[in-house]
Amino acid sequence: MAILSVRHVSRAFEGLIALNDVSMEIEPQTIVGVIGPNGAGKTTLFNLLTGFYRPTSGEIWFEDKRVDGLPLHRIAAAGISRTFQNIRLFSNMTAIENVLVGSHLHLSTNIATAILRLPFTIQQEKRAVQSAVETLRFVGLAGRENELARNLAYGEQRRLEIARALAVRPRLLLLDEPTAGMNPGESIDMMRLIRGLRDDLKMTVVLIEHQMRVVMGVCEYITVLDHGEKISEGRPEDVQKDQRVIEAYLGTGALLSEGAS
Amino acid sequence: MKRGGSLSSLRRALDPGRYWSRGAEQLRRTAAGAAVARFGQYAVLPLLAIAGGLGPSYFGIRWTFAILVIVMYALLRSRSGLFGLVVLGAMLVYLPHQMDTFERGIMFDIALYALLGIGLNVVVGYAGLLDLGYVAFFASGAYLYALISAPQFGGGFDIGTSFWIVLPMAMVLAALVGIALGVPVLRLRGDYLAIVTLGFGEIIRIMINNEDGVTNGPVGVFAIPKPHFGSTELSGPVELYFVVLAGCFVAAFAAERIRDSRVGRAWEAIREDEDVAASMGVNTTAYKLMAFAIGAAIGGGGGVMYSAKQSAVFPSDFNLDVSINVLALVIIGGMGNVRGVILGAMLLIGLPEVLRDFSIDVAFIHLDNLGADYRLVIFGAALVAVMILRPEGLLPSRRRAAEFEHADALDPELAT
Amino acid sequence: MQEWIQLFIDGITIGGVYAVIALGYTLVYGVLRMINFAHGELFMMGAFTGYYTLNGFEKHSGLNDSVPVLTIAVAIVLGMVVAVTLALVMERIAYRPLRRAPRLAPLISAIGVSILLRNIMLRATNAQGKVYPQVFPRTAIEVGEIRLLYVQIFLIVLSFVFLGLLYLFIQRTKAGVAIRAVAEDRDTASLMGINVDRTIMTTFAAGAALAGAAGVVYGMFVTTATSGMGFIPGIKAFTAAVLGGIGSVPGAMAGGYFLGISEAISTKFFGAQYKDVVAFVLLVAVLIFRPWGLFGKREDKRA
Numbered sequence: 001m002a003i004l005s006v007r008h009v010s011r012a013f014e015g016l017i018a019l020n021d022v023s024m025e026i027e028p029q030t031i032v033g034v035i036g037p038n039g040a041g042k043t044t045l046f047n048l049l050t051g052f053y054r055p056t057s058g059e060i061w062f063e064d065k066r067v068d069g070l071p072l073h074r075i076a077a078a079g080i081s082r083t084f085q086n087i088r089l090f091s092n093m094t095a096i097e098n099v100l101v102g103s104h105l106h107l108s109t110n111i112a113t114a115i116l117r118l119p120f121t122i123q124q125e126k127r128a129v130q131s132a133v134e135t136l137r138f139v140g141l142a143g144r145e146n147e148l149a150r151n152l153a154y155g156e157q158r159r160l161e162i163a164r165a166l167a168v169r170p171r172l173l174l175l176d177e178p179t180a181g182m183n184p185g186e187s188i189d190m191m192r193l194i195r196g197l198r199d200d201l202k203m204t205v206v207l208i209e210h211q212m213r214v215v216m217g218v219c220e221y222i223t224v225l226d227h228g229e230k231i232s233e234g235r236p237e238d239v240q241k242d243q244r245v246i247e248a249y250l251g252t253g254a255l256l257s258e259g260a261s
Numbered sequence: 262m263k264r265g266g267s268l269s270s271l272r273r274a275l276d277p278g279r280y281w282s283r284g285a286e287q288l289r290r291t292a293a294g295a296a297v298a299r300f301g302q303y304a305v306l307p308l309l310a311i312a313g314g315l316g317p318s319y320f321g322i323r324w325t326f327a328i329l330v331i332v333m334y335a336l337l338r339s340r341s342g343l344f345g346l347v348v349l350g351a352m353l354v355y356l357p358h359q360m361d362t363f364e365r366g367i368m369f370d371i372a373l374y375a376l377l378g379i380g381l382n383v384v385v386g387y388a389g390l391l392d393l394g395y396v397a398f399f400a401s402g403a404y405l406y407a408l409i410s411a412p413q414f415g416g417g418f419d420i421g422t423s424f425w426i427v428l429p430m431a432m433v434l435a436a437l438v439g440i441a442l443g444v445p446v447l448r449l450r451g452d453y454l455a456i457v458t459l460g461f462g463e464i465i466r467i468m469i470n471n472e473d474g475v476t477n478g479p480v481g482v483f484a485i486p487k488p489h490f491g492s493t494e495l496s497g498p499v500e501l502y503f504v505v506l507a508g509c510f511v512a513a514f515a516a517e518r519i520r521d522s523r524v525g526r527a528w529e530a531i532r533e534d535e536d537v538a539a540s541m542g543v544n545t546t547a548y549k550l551m552a553f554a555i556g557a558a559i560g561g562g563g564g565v566m567y568s569a570k571q572s573a574v575f576p577s578d579f580n581l582d583v584s585i586n587v588l589a590l591v592i593i594g595g596m597g598n599v600r601g602v603i604l605g606a607m608l609l610i611g612l613p614e615v616l617r618d619f620s621i622d623v624a625f626i627h628l629d630n631l632g633a634d635y636r637l638v639i640f641g642a643a644l645v646a647v648m649i650l651r652p653e654g655l656l657p658s659r660r661r662a663a664e665f666e667h668a669d670a671l672d673p674e675l676a677t
Numbered sequence: 678m679q680e681w682i683q684l685f686i687d688g689i690t691i692g693g694v695y696a697v698i699a700l701g702y703t704l705v706y707g708v709l710r711m712i713n714f715a716h717g718e719l720f721m722m723g724a725f726t727g728y729y730t731l732n733g734f735e736k737h738s739g740l741n742d743s744v745p746v747l748t749i750a751v752a753i754v755l756g757m758v759v760a761v762t763l764a765l766v767m768e769r770i771a772y773r774p775l776r777r778a779p780r781l782a783p784l785i786s787a788i789g790v791s792i793l794l795r796n797i798m799l800r801a802t803n804a805q806g807k808v809y810p811q812v813f814p815r816t817a818i819e820v821g822e823i824r825l826l827y828v829q830i831f832l833i834v835l836s837f838v839f840l841g842l843l844y845l846f847i848q849r850t851k852a853g854v855a856i857r858a859v860a861e862d863r864d865t866a867s868l869m870g871i872n873v874d875r876t877i878m879t880t881f882a883a884g885a886a887l888a889g890a891a892g893v894v895y896g897m898f899v900t901t902a903t904s905g906m907g908f909i910p911g912i913k914a915f916t917a918a919v920l921g922g923i924g925s926v927p928g929a930m931a932g933g934y935f936l937g938i939s940e941a942i943s944t945k946f947f948g949a950q951y952k953d954v955v956a957f958v959l960l961v962a963v964l965i966f967r968p969w970g971l972f973g974k975r976e977d978k979r980a
Binding site for chain 2: 770779784794795912915951957
Binding site: 050051052071072073075076077081082084088090091092093097100101102104105107109110111113114115117121125148164165167168 | 536540542
């Protein structure tokens with residue numbers, strides 16, 4: 001039973017068709033990769049899945065509920081969360097504050113209880129902080145809780161974004177180029193983290209990636225987009241050999257040589 | 262992080278915090294200085310009380326006031342900001358007894374504007390929504406009390422208790438107005454939001470002015486009764502001043518508690534990046550409306566107190582200048598925190614009155630009655646100056662100071 | 678029927694003024710993404726310059742009587758000069774240092790400039806309006822119940838001319854291209870070799886020149902210059918710019934006339950006292966239902 005079902009989704013912008021009749025089924029607790037040359041529509045797909053855009057046509061179903069067209073916060077409430085291609089942290093807030101915003105849905109403080117600050121509220125806040133510290137530890141940011149987000153190193157910022165997305169307690173996590181700008185060592189750490197998300201936290205992860213080594217190493221299933229259309233999908237080994245995919249990338253050597261490791 | 266350019270040097274030179282901490286450092290090194298630092302804080306309170314008592318006779322109330330504001334500023338900047346607040350509190354409670362009626366009226370105005378500032382601070386400072394029409398909420402509260410209690414309209418209530426009943430009513434009404442005004446502007450960004458809210462403020466004033474049937478139009482509403490507290494009638498500006506002061510404490514307390522909770526975090530996230538906040542589960546619509554509602558409720562409460570003090574209200578009392586005054590004191594005082602608002606109120610409302618007769622007679626420049634006549638000119642210049650030299654305000658919250666520092670860092674060459 | 682024609686005439690009179698002022702807003706917004714809150718004050722300063730010029734001529738020479746065309750022309754030119762100078766000073770001191778600051782800062786600064794200018798003139802005139810000497814003959818064409826002052830015709834025609842000139846400027850000149858480029862994408866324009874600072878200054882100057890000239894002629898039309906006369910028209914002109922699509926030059930023009938006529942017509946149904954409300958209501962309506970205005974592009978700017 002697929003956890004995410006993308007059914008014939010299209011998205012057009014004033015004549016430019018960014019996505020054309022794309023369909024996908026994603027199984028729970030898997031790591032799925034979405035790849036394709038630049039401009040293929042990958043981030044557009046993510047934006048559709050997370051509510052930043054509405055599809056021009058088609059439907060998106062998550063866990064038996066239709067989610068396309070829902071307001072952003074409802075999609076988070078449904079259990080979908082994401083990171084961004086160009087890191088969008090709350091730069092002037094600390095790391096732990098960023099994560100606490102992620103846990104917004106799981107707290108119940110409102111205006112009245114905030115003013116009164118009853119023991120229940122204080123307890124809840126304490127537990128939220130503890131949980132946030134735990135999450136930061138999980139992504140490898142232990143000890144950096146009170147740093148301003150903008151003062152963190154690049155790799156740390158990427159991990160913080162993931163921590164924040166995790167605090168939402170999603171069942172589907174969308175990572176947009178999580179290893180962008182990272183060196184091989186950092187990429188390996190990230191790959192380990194992503195596997196941990198599936199194995200320890202029982203999450204379904206979909207990622208957009210350009211680094212083939214990461215895609216081949218971590219994804220169980222890949223969907224390939226090109227010019228807004230799905231041109232291939234399947235297990236990494238199979239996609240790697242697919243003629244259409246190779247042509248789409250044009251750099252045939254790149255796909256064959258990188259994927260091998 | 263090095264910053265170049267003459268503008269930055271000027272900015273740094275004008276930062277009082279620098280001198281204070283440098284001077285304080287040097288003082289602390291001496292034995293006497295160390296003693297003063299350790300115990301001095303306990304002596305300041307009685308010293309200030311004495312100064313407040315004697316000062317007026319020796320230096321005149323106006324200079325005393327001006328000096329106290331400066332000392333206050335230095336104190337509030339110190340790490341023990343709480344201590345500064347206590348001193349402030351003592352001062353505010355003590356001073357009015359030294360003043361004559363006219364000056365008491367000014368203290369009332371300062372306190373009222375401070376209250377309004379606390380309310381607007383929730384909207385602008387916490388949630389980041391630039392509201393130029395805040396006067397609309399103030400007017401709602403004022404007119405509700407006026408119309409309910411003035412003999413020519415309502416007056417059916419037992420006049421003595423009506424104030425304390427109408428006060429929460431007015432706050433609720435104002436909150437509803439806030440939500441009503443907030444709904445259309447939800448999708449608007451900074452500049453647009455400002456203009457539209459300005460428009461709303463004006464629309465409300467024009468409507469009050471023209472709907473003679475309901476509000477008695479430009480003629481205004483008269484004979485608004487004074488509130489009672491137990492058996493005493495709160496008739497003078499001083500008694501009502503204490504009501505406003507109490508309101509300030511309550512509002513400030515509530516506002517800061519909210520800011521330090523999940524709600525405040527949500528507001529901050531919305532300020533930082535609204536769409537991302539929403540994708541993390543924050544219902545941005547609801548939270549923005551919440552900010553409007555709370556800010557409006559406080560404004561409405563202030564309106565009721567204003568009506569009570571004035572005894573008569575007119576549509577012309579609720580013009581754009583009020584909105585701009587409140588906004589200016591929030592911004593110049595320091596956004597995002599209550600101390601800044603209070604300082605802003607004292608500076609922008611109090612100082613011009615204090616310097617009412619002040620004259621400049623330098624070379625060929627001869628200007629009389631600086632405070633009275635040139636007040637708005639200086640106001641406008643001050644707004645520009647503050648934005649250029651210290652956009653975070655005089656007493657920003659630590660968060661805001663960090664935000665503005667960040668903005669500077671993006672552009673090392675600010676003075677081209 | 679005649680009433681409608683009169684309303685229409687009054688509408689395009691004030692509409693032309695709104696359009697001219699709106700251009701200043703839309704141009705500055707295009708290049709800086711900022712609303713120059715003080716733009717209306719440039720209009721007001723133009724009006725005062727016109728007053729002082731014509732008054733000067735009146736007091737110290739007979740030129741107003743002998744060569745009114747010359748004196749009026751001089752007044753208009755001086756109005757433009759003063760407005761442009763003010764605008765450039767404004768840009769340099771109050772806006773340029775804030776280009777990278779958080780959004781709030783330039784807006785507050787602009788509000789400060791607006792307050793400053795209005796109150797300086799308030800003090801300078803001692804809160805009294807200054808009445809123009811009558812240079813333009815105050816005669817009118819009268820057809821039945823319709824009254825059209827000659828000076829009104831002058832205002833209408835001049836507005837048109839200025840709008841046309843500005844349009845040509847934006848479309849056909851090198852400076853105009855630069856302005857459009859910077860409005861489109863500042864960084865790329867700069868990479869292409871366009872001097873962004875100078876282009877921004879030109880933008881301010883162009884808008885200011887128009888506002889200043891409009892101020893002079895409008896002052897002649899209403900015969901009085903007051904310190905507050907630029908404020909509300911400024912806000913309405915901004916509304917007009919938004920109506921037409923902020924950032925769009927033809928939009929600002931269309932918006933101006935549309936607003937002027939709407940206002941005029943509204944007086945028939947709601948009375949004169951609600952005239953100002955019309956602009957605000959239209960503004961809110963546009964921003965809610967069609968924020969990109971009549972001529973703007975739909976923007977889906979979330980992600």
